[in-house]
Amino acid sequence: MAITGSSSSAATSDAPARAADVVVGLATYNHARTAGAVVGHVRQSLEALPSVRWCIVAADGGSTDGTLERMREAAGGTDAFVEVPYTIHPADALDVPYHGLPGRARALRAILQEARTRQARACLVLDARADPPSANWPAAVDPLSAGELDYVSPVYCRHPATAGLVHGVVSPVFRALYGLRLSTPLAMEFGCSGRFLEAALGETVWDSEREQRTIDLWLSTMAAVGGFQVGEAHVGGRHGSERPDVNLATTVSQVVGALFSEMESRVQVWQRIRGSRPVRQLGERQTCEEPALDVGSLIESFKLGYAALQEVWAEVLPPMAILQWRRLATQPMDGFRVDEALWARTIYDFAMGHRLRVIARDHLLRSLTPLYLAWLASFIQQTRHTGVEEAEARIEQLALAFEAEKPYIISQWRWPERFRPVKLRR
Amino acid sequence: MRSRGHAGTPLWYKDAVIYQLHVKSFQDSDGSGTGDFRGLLQRMDYVADLGVTCLWLLPFFASPLRDDGYDVADYRSVHPEYGTLDDFQTFLAAAHDRGMRVIIELALNHTSDQHAWFQRARRAPPGSPQRDYYVWSDTDRKYADARIIFVDTEPSNWTWDDEAQAYYWHRFFSHQPDLNYDNPAVLREILAVVDYWLSMGVDGLRLDAVPYLVEREGTSCENLPETHAVIRAIRQHIDRHYANRMLLAEANQWPADVRAYFGDGDECHMAYHFPLMPRLFMAIHQEDRFPIAEVLARTPEIPEPCQWALFLRNHDELTLEMVTEEERDYMYLAYTADPEARLNLGIRRRLAPLLGNDRRRIELMTALLFSLPGTPIIYYGDEIGMGDNIELGDRHGVRTPMQWSADVNAGFSTADPDRLYSPVIADPVYSHQAVNVTAQQHDPAALLHWMRNMVGLRKLFHVFGRGSIEFLNPDNRKVVAHVRRYGDDQILCVANLSRFAQPVTLDLSAFSGATPIEMQGYTAFPDIGETPYVLTLGAYGYYWFELQRRDV
Numbered sequence: 001m002a003i004t005g006s007s008s009s010a011a012t013s014d015a016p017a018r019a020a021d022v023v024v025g026l027a028t029y030n031h032a033r034t035a036g037a038v039v040g041h042v043r044q045s046l047e048a049l050p051s052v053r054w055c056i057v058a059a060d061g062g063s064t065d066g067t068l069e070r071m072r073e074a075a076g077g078t079d080a081f082v083e084v085p086y087t088i089h090p091a092d093a094l095d096v097p098y099h100g101l102p103g104r105a106r107a108l109r110a111i112l113q114e115a116r117t118r119q120a121r122a123c124l125v126l127d128a129r130a131d132p133p134s135a136n137w138p139a140a141v142d143p144l145s146a147g148e149l150d151y152v153s154p155v156y157c158r159h160p161a162t163a164g165l166v167h168g169v170v171s172p173v174f175r176a177l178y179g180l181r182l183s184t185p186l187a188m189e190f191g192c193s194g195r196f197l198e199a200a201l202g203e204t205v206w207d208s209e210r211e212q213r214t215i216d217l218w219l220s221t222m223a224a225v226g227g228f229q230v231g232e233a234h235v236g237g238r239h240g241s242e243r244p245d246v247n248l249a250t251t252v253s254q255v256v257g258a259l260f261s262e263m264e265s266r267v268q269v270w271q272r273i274r275g276s277r278p279v280r281q282l283g284e285r286q287t288c289e290e291p292a293l294d295v296g297s298l299i300e301s302f303k304l305g306y307a308a309l310q311e312v313w314a315e316v317l318p319p320m321a322i323l324q325w326r327r328l329a330t331q332p333m334d335g336f337r338v339d340e341a342l343w344a345r346t347i348y349d350f351a352m353g354h355r356l357r358v359i360a361r362d363h364l365l366r367s368l369t370p371l372y373l374a375w376l377a378s379f380i381q382q383t384r385h386t387g388v389e390e391a392e393a394r395i396e397q398l399a400l401a402f403e404a405e406k407p408y409i410i411s412q413w414r415w416p417e418r419f420r421p422v423k424l425r426r
Numbered sequence: 427m428r429s430r431g432h433a434g435t436p437l438w439y440k441d442a443v444i445y446q447l448h449v450k451s452f453q454d455s456d457g458s459g460t461g462d463f464r465g466l467l468q469r470m471d472y473v474a475d476l477g478v479t480c481l482w483l484l485p486f487f488a489s490p491l492r493d494d495g496y497d498v499a500d501y502r503s504v505h506p507e508y509g510t511l512d513d514f515q516t517f518l519a520a521a522h523d524r525g526m527r528v529i530i531e532l533a534l535n536h537t538s539d540q541h542a543w544f545q546r547a548r549r550a551p552p553g554s555p556q557r558d559y560y561v562w563s564d565t566d567r568k569y570a571d572a573r574i575i576f577v578d579t580e581p582s583n584w585t586w587d588d589e590a591q592a593y594y595w596h597r598f599f600s601h602q603p604d605l606n607y608d609n610p611a612v613l614r615e616i617l618a619v620v621d622y623w624l625s626m627g628v629d630g631l632r633l634d635a636v637p638y639l640v641e642r643e644g645t646s647c648e649n650l651p652e653t654h655a656v657i658r659a660i661r662q663h664i665d666r667h668y669a670n671r672m673l674l675a676e677a678n679q680w681p682a683d684v685r686a687y688f689g690d691g692d693e694c695h696m697a698y699h700f701p702l703m704p705r706l707f708m709a710i711h712q713e714d715r716f717p718i719a720e721v722l723a724r725t726p727e728i729p730e731p732c733q734w735a736l737f738l739r740n741h742d743e744l745t746l747e748m749v750t751e752e753e754r755d756y757m758y759l760a761y762t763a764d765p766e767a768r769l770n771l772g773i774r775r776r777l778a779p780l781l782g783n784d785r786r787r788i789e790l791m792t793a794l795l796f797s798l799p800g801t802p803i804i805y806y807g808d809e810i811g812m813g814d815n816i817e818l819g820d821r822h823g824v825r826t827p828m829q830w831s832a833d834v835n836a837g838f839s840t841a842d843p844d845r846l847y848s849p850v851i852a853d854p855v856y857s858h859q860a861v862n863v864t865a866q867q868h869d870p871a872a873l874l875h876w877m878r879n880m881v882g883l884r885k886l887f888h889v890f891g892r893g894s895i896e897f898l899n900p901d902n903r904k905v906v907a908h909v910r911r912y913g914d915d916q917i918l919c920v921a922n923l924s925r926f927a928q929p930v931t932l933d934l935s936a937f938s939g940a941t942p943i944e945m946q947g948y949t950a951f952p953d954i955g956e957t958p959y960v961l962t963l964g965a966y967g968y969y970w971f972e973l974q975r976r977d978v
Contacts, residue, residue, distance in 0.1 A: 268886055274974070411948040414886070415879050 020055035020080070020118040022046065022141055025111030025125040028071070029061035029101050034131045036070030041133040042126065043075060049138065055080045057114045059107040061088055067128075086110035097213040098254040099188055100129070105215035109206040112197045121145040123197055127188040135236040139283040140191040149231040149280065151223035152191035155183045156238035157286040160391045161293060161383070163238075164376040165255055167395050169347055170217075172402035173259055176344075177270035180224040181278045181399070183232060186217045186255060196228055214258035221262055225269045234283035252372060253365035256347075260354040260365075271410050276403060288388060295384075298377035299336055303329050305370020312367040316353030321346060328374060338378035340401035346371060347402075348409035356416060438479075438527065439630065439672045439696055439801060440733050440891040443881050445478035446740060447806035448494075449486045449508045450847055452828050454839035460847045461827070461838070463504070463513035467520055469830075472863065474524040476809060476874075477881035481521055482529040482632060482674075484741055486514070490540050490601075494741075494825065496531070496634060497538035497602050501619040518627050527629035529674060534616050535635040536602040543615070544603055548590040558609040561595035561641060569595070572647035597638045597647075607639045607656050617663050624664065630672035633657070633694065636687065637677045649683050657693045672696060674735060678747055681725040691729035699725070699734040699800060701748040704757055706738065706791060707780065708749075711760045713924045715906040717753075719897055722798070733891070734800030738791055739808060742821055743772030744780070766816045776824050778811040783855060785811075786966035789876060790921055793968045794906065796884045797919040799895050809877040810866050813856020818848065826851050829858040836862060883945060883970075889915040898932050905930040905963065909973075916973040918942060922963035934959045934973075942971035 024042050028035050039056060046054040056075065060068050060083065068083065075081035086109065092102035101107060108125060115123040122144035124137055140152040160167040166184055174185040192200070200222060205211045211218055223230050263270065306329040314322055324342050331337075353364050383391040435441075453465030463486075473481065485495030488503045495505070504514050521528050537544055543559045550556035566584035574580055575597055584593040585600040594603045605612050620631065640652040657675075664671050675687040675694035680701060687697045702725075705717035728734070744761075746754045761780055762773050773780070781787040788811060795802050807828055815823040826848050830837030836850045836858030843849070850858050866872035884890050893912030900907055904924040910917040916937065922928045934940075934954045942951040942959075951971065961969070 271886055407948045411946075414883050414948065415946050 017082075017114070017117045018055070018079075019053060020115075020120050021052045021122065021145060022049075022054045023057055023111070023115035023118055023120040023123045024054065025057045025059065025108070025115070025123060026071070026128045027059050027061070027101050027104055027107035027111065027125070028063060028067050028128045030063045030065045030067060031128045032063065032065040032067045032070050034133075035067045035128040036074040038126065038128045038130060038133040039071045039074035039081070041135075043078070043081075045135075045138050049141070052141070055082060055114075055118055055120075057111050058083045059086050059110045061086075061092075061102045061107060071128075082114065084110040084114050091209070092212055098251045099213070099216075103212050105206045105208070105211040105218075108215055108219075109201065112192075112201055115197055116194070116201060119194070120197075121147075121194050122191060123194075124191045125189060129188075130238070132237070134189060134238070136283045137189075137191065137233060137235055140231070140233045143231060143280075143282065144191050144193045147193060147195070148229065150193045150196040150228035151220070152231045152233050152282065153182050153184055153220055153223075153279075154187050154189050154235045155232045155281075155285075156187075157234070157236055157288045158238050159288050159290050159388055160395050161376065161380050162291045164379065165252065165372065168343070168372065168375050168379065168398065169256060170259055171395075172344070172399040173263075173347060173351075174217075174220070174224070175276045175399050176402040176406045177263060177266075177273070178221055178224040179273040179276045180230060181276050182220060182224070182230070185220040185224075186258065187220075188216060189235070190216070190219060191233070192219075192223075196223065199226065199228075210261055213254060214261060217258050217262050221266060225266065225273075229280075231280040231282055234281065234285050236286065237288070249366040249369045252369045253362050256350070256368060257354070257361065257365050260351045263351060264355055267413065271413070276399075290385070290388065290391075293376075293380055295336075295377045295380050296333060298373045298380070299333055302370045302374035302377065305367075305373070309367045309370060312359065312364065313371070315358045316349050316364065317346060318349065321349065325371070325374075333381075336374075336378055336381055338375045340398050341405060343375050343398070344402045344405040345408055348405060348412065351409060352412050352416060355413070436670045437731060437892075438670060439674075441885070441888050442480040442527065442801050442891070443478045443885060444480045444482050444529070444735070444801060444803040445473055445476065445806065446482045446484070446737075446803050447473075447828075448484040448741065448825055451825055452806065452838075453830070454827075454841065457840040458507065459839055459841035459845035460507045462507065463509035463517045467513075467517050469828075470517075470520050470524060474526060476804075476878055477885060478804065479525065479885070480527040480529060480629070482630075482803065483531070485531045485533060490538055492538070492601050493599055494821075496533050497536075497540075497599070498533050499538040499540040500542070502622055515626065522627065528627075529630035529632055529672070530623060530628050531634055532616075532620065532623075532631040533634040534605065535638050536596060536598060536604045539601045539603055543605075548587050548594075552592070555609065555611055557590075558606055559612055559615075560603045561606045562590065562592040563595065564592060566593045569641050569643060569645075569647050571645060572597070572641070595641060597635065604638065604641075607652070613656060613659060617660065620660060620663065621667070624668050624671055629670070630674060630695075632674045632676060633660075634676050636675045636694075637679060637683075649677075649679065649686060654686060654689065654693060657687065658689060661689075661693055674698075678745055680748055681721070685726045685728060688728045688732040691731050695731065696733045696735045696801065699736055700745060702734075702798070703737060703739075704744060704746055704749050704753070706794060707744070707761065708753065708757065709906070710781075710787060710791060710923050713904050715903055715923060718794075718906060719899075722895070722897070735803055736795055736798060736800040737803040737805070738795055739775075739777045739780070739805045739824070740803065741805065741825055743774040745772040747772070764816065774814070774816060774821050774823055776812060776814040777805070777808045778856065779813050783811065783813075784966075785873060788873065790923070790966040790968055792877070792880060793919075793970070794921055796880060796890060797908070797910070797917075797921075797970065799890075799893070799910070801891055802884070804877070804881075809874055810863055811856075811861055811873050813851045813853060813861065815849070815851055815853075822848055829862040831862050831864040832859045837864070879946070887915060887917060887945075888912060889917050893917070898934075900930045900932055902928055902930050904928050907932055916940070917945075918971040918973055919968070920961060920963065920971075921968040922966060925965050927962060927964050927967075929960065929962050931958045931960050937973050940973040940975050943974050945970040945972055 058071055086106040088103045122141050143149040170186050175181050350368055354361055383394055450461045452461045453469050454461050455464035486508045487498045488500035488505050489495045489497050504511050518528055546556050547559045586593055596603050637648040639656050640650050641647040642650055673694040675697040677684050677687050678700045684697050687694045701721050705721045708717040746757055762768050827836055827838035827850050866874035889910045889912035893910040896909045898907040905922055905928055907920045935956050937954045938956050940954050
């Protein structure tokens with residue numbers, strides 16, 4: 001039986017909805033620690049825009065830790081704080097995704113519908129887990145309201161190595177497939193125009209089981225390929241969104257799985273796109289610190305993974321790739337380098353394995369984790385003490401490698417029986 | 427139960443790849459020896475995996491089965507051997523869940539003589555509305571200009587009925603009396619049948635034997651204006667009540683005559699291109715593109731929402747009605763070493779035996795079919811190269827059980843082999859031990875994988891279903907070359923009809939500056955310049971190229 005999330009409304013929904021120029025939506029689930037601060041910060045930011053009518057819309061997934069109470073307190077009794085209900089299925093709560101929000105697609109739909117009802121010209125969906133809250137989003141309001149942009153994705157001030165999965169897999173694959181240079185296509189935050197939300201609400205994805213996990217990627221993909229004007233806003237730092245109860249293999253499986261599933265459903269689109277284009281940048285780019293990561297343990301994890309998983313990899317990787325990874329498993333730390341083309345082809349080969357279901361998809365995707373750690377170790381080695389600009393240059397080089405290898409995945413996709421995995425014997 | 431579906435574009439049929447199957451032949455779920463809907467349900471993942479987007483089911487209604495179900499005894503029920511209405515609805519929902527549409531048969535020209543309407547009519551007084559559901563006469567000399575279609579079995583289009591003390595009209599078997607569309611009650615009955623199935627969720631109706639609905643003295647009784655009026659009435663009814671449904675006309679006629687079945691876009695959405703099919707076989711046998719180019723040159727333009735249905739083989743004989751006598755003789759000489767293979771004016775063989783089981787020729791013909799303007803139809807079993815059995819009589823030899831595995835009864839049924847509705851193919855080349863789905867699924871080089879890849883590739887490009895066609899005319903007539911265009915897409919298709927390698931020089935100057943990308947391997951060929959473009963094709967080789975412009 002389906003239940004509904006937050007249904008009591010601070011501003012009762014019986015009254016006709018007051019029009020708002022800007023709607024800020026928050027999808028929450030047991031985020032009491034941060035949600036109040038986020039609402040307070042948003043309210044403060046919006047109040048600084050005196051000529052703008054605004055509204056904060058909360059879609060809560062049935063929090064039990066006082067999340068709603070914290071948000072109401074922070075809203076300070078304003079009738080511009082509205083709670084909207086959405087349907088949560090029992091399965092949503094049983095299988096909470098890596099992002100921690102059960103039924104996230106339905107929550108976002110509820111927010112976008114409220115924005116449409118209020119005739120919003122711009123809608124920002126922010127992450128209630130951010131600590132401190134993402135700043136600088138107001139920079140997106142004007143271009144969205146004016147119709148100059150339809151979709152704004154965030155750029156966080158962080159070293160690429162601290163978001164390796166995004167920079168090493170999601171972003172370059174997204175760019176190669178859909179031709180748009182977005183730093184964070186799978187962010188939990190975005191801004192959109194009235195035109196975009198109208199188009200998005202007209203689609204039928206919102207109740208699909210898959211999209212409860214991957215709706216953010218679906219939205220950014222729609223923005224990229226649907227003829228919309230897309231921009232990026234430099235919104236500041238990014239902290240506090242990691243879920244300590246979700247291990248890396250699960251995150252890899254769910255994030256990369258989302259990427260591959262979207263790839264499968266958009267095949268007619270991405271196979272026809274060549275090259276990539278930059279997007280308009282909003283706000284000031286900020287500098288950030290290089291993280292302290294233990295490369296040795298990353299490489300050790302890869303080597304352990306190699307010993308345990310090489311037979312699984314042989315189900316999806318061609319022999320030459322297996323040999324290259326084998327050579328890496330014997331490399332000392334100093335010479336440890338993962339070639340960009342090898343990494344790009346490896347991701348594409350996993351995408352093919354995922355498509356053909358050569359083994360259970362979750363098992364396959366989890367087995368990518370040690371390879372990802374190897375790439376991350378290599379990336380850190382190459383960019384250590386070089387500064388964030390050099391790290392970003394490396395990321396750009398990687399993205400170009402994914403674009404250069406795109407014909408490889410197209411040919412594999414079109415004629416998959418050329419794909420000849422070999423099984424290794426230990 | 428109402429099935430889901432019907433979302434998406436109204437022109438879905440233009441981008442479709444249709445898979446034609448007979449429920450009785452696909453999978454038996456209960457050991458009866460006859461396939462059924464529950465069996466078909468078990469095989470839905472197979473057809474979905476093949477990549478087809480639409481299933482066309484041969485008749486599955488209550489019937490004495492003297493014409494394999496085209497002799498319908500009750501339009502609203504499922505033949506008990508195939509299951510129940512619930513089973514059909516479960517199947518329909520399963521197809522829609524997998525993104526596939528479903529087309530069923532509407533045999534509207536005639537019924538079985540066992541249909542309640544006919545039994546009532548023959549006992550009703552002459553001139554009564556009940557009697558007038560069918561076409562009666564005191565003489566068998568009316569409509570003498572109408573040809574006999576089943577020349578091998580029927581001496582006349584009239585048969586005497588003792589009960590009625592009159593002759594009744596039938597364009598096909600004598601046990602299939604033609605309905606009388608001059609009686610408005612008949613059209614009302616048929617529209618009620620249409621409502622029955624479309625309201626259940628069926629996506630399309632194949633209008634069987636549609637040119638013969640109405641008779642007029644002094645005419646061939648084919649393609650009459652009154653017949654088109656009936657079709658328009660059906661179409662208007664559907665458009666008024668349902669979204670995204672499709673009517674497919676079975677009109678075995680010359681293209682100019684078939685054109686009329688599209689009307690002004692207000693009759694059928696689709697119609698078969700019957701004359702193209704034998705000419706594809708002629709062209710590959712003659713190693714000359716002329717028959718293909720000639721018949722397509724004679725094919726008129728059709729309204730924008732309309733579409734040709736293209737096929738290499740189907741459940742009937744390879745019909746040679748729409749060729750000249752000389753062409754028919756050529757086809758008989760070329761393709762029927764065994765006179766038993768001839769039936770009526772056609773050849774009752776499947777694709778693989780017709781092409782000598784030559785993998786390269788099967789691929790070439792399929793690639794050609796997929797590259798021409800229209801929606802392709804794959805006949806069940808042809809994706810694995812199934813054979814036939816001409817000893818089985820009528821057209822039963824191409825309707826044998828689907829060969830799923832090397833197990834007993836080809837994995838089709840657990841029944842005693844003697845109880846199968848038809849024996850499985852047993853000859854050494856095409857037997858189920860040699861040709862079956864399971865083996866091909868495990869063989870990366872099998873025809874099944876090639877077919878799946880080609881279906882997938884075609885679906886990537888709407889240009890194949892929607893684009894224009896323009897033939898290039900290279901000096902070497904063993905090579906067919908044409909360009910398809912739709913929006914920004916430009917696809918060059920080149921095929922060698924010869925069993926030997928062939929060079930070809932193409933004038934591609936209109937595409938100067940473009941890079942031909944071979945579409946299967948996504949391999950870039952040398953850029954096109956102002957000078958003639960030279961290609962070499964291996965025996966029965968073919969290429970599909972995307973002509974990519976640098977500025978796009």
